[in-house]
Amino acid sequence: MMGRRRSVATMPLPNVDHQPSQAPTDPPLRAAEARPKGLKSFLQAMRQRAVADYERDILDFLEPSGQPVALLDCGCNDGAWTQRLGARLGSGRLHGIEFVEERRRLAVSKGINALWGDLNNTFPFPEQHFDAVHASQVIEHLADTDAFIQEIWRVLKPGGYAIICTENLASWHNIFALLWGWQPFSLANVCEKKFQIGNPLALHNGEAASNPKSWLHTRVFAYRGLKEVFAEHGFKIERATGSGYFPLPSFLGRLDPRHAAFLTLKARKPR
Secondary structure, three states, X not given: OOEHHHXXXXXXXXXXXXXXXXXXXXXXXXXXXXXXOHHHHHHHHHHHHHHHHXXXXXXXXXXXXXXXXXEEEEOEOOOXXXXXXXXXXXXXXXXXXXXXXXXXXXXXXXXXXXXXXXXXXXXXXXXXXXXXXXXXXXXXXXOOHHHHHHHHHHHEEEXXXXXXXXXXXOOHHHHHHHHOOOOOHHHOOOOOOEOEOOOOOOOOEOOXXXXXXXXXXXXXXXXXXXXXXXXXXXXXEEEEEXXXXXXXXXXXXXXXXXXXXXXXXXXXXXX
């Protein structure tokens, strides 16, 4: 996926309006069909709190400076969040890569140097060009994770850092979905024909696909795997936090990031 701020639209949460077709003998489905309508609003609010938490983590991980900071936003979408990153940095030169051309043009209209690119391939920027690289809700959409991380390393200056935010395969709601024999919530959007499949509690389960193919999930990391894959490419892991703890309060994700809904990682390229 090359459009970054798509996570709110596709974040897997139970769907109480849609009643997927399954055998009438499936007890979990009958229970799902009986859910009160107010549950959907509750779950959406719970997700929104988790998103707000990981956005605060990302902003906290940034390093404001009195000097201009060159920032690359991988999957910058329409540039709105990129602008917030720049405001936090204080004096930033904002760049982006975006796969969906319509969204890229919107980012350019906001003053961001947003170039078209496929994040599975070589970034359209020179070596050692950026002080910081950001990618939120991106890595789970890519077919070539190693190439992506190698490119982050290539374009970062020595001493620069990357901030990565993604869904957590080992979150409790994913674990419980697997216990039922369902797709984990974070891997329900894997079909071009349907928005989400294989999980009757997913927010958009069974709905017709409406997003670009690049928004499908291909792989999702757990806490340890996300840290180790960046370490294998030479990065020093400085911070790792969690947000969201479905269905419990979001703050618990900070206490137990290994089972939080989202993971946020800060990794530095040594000098």
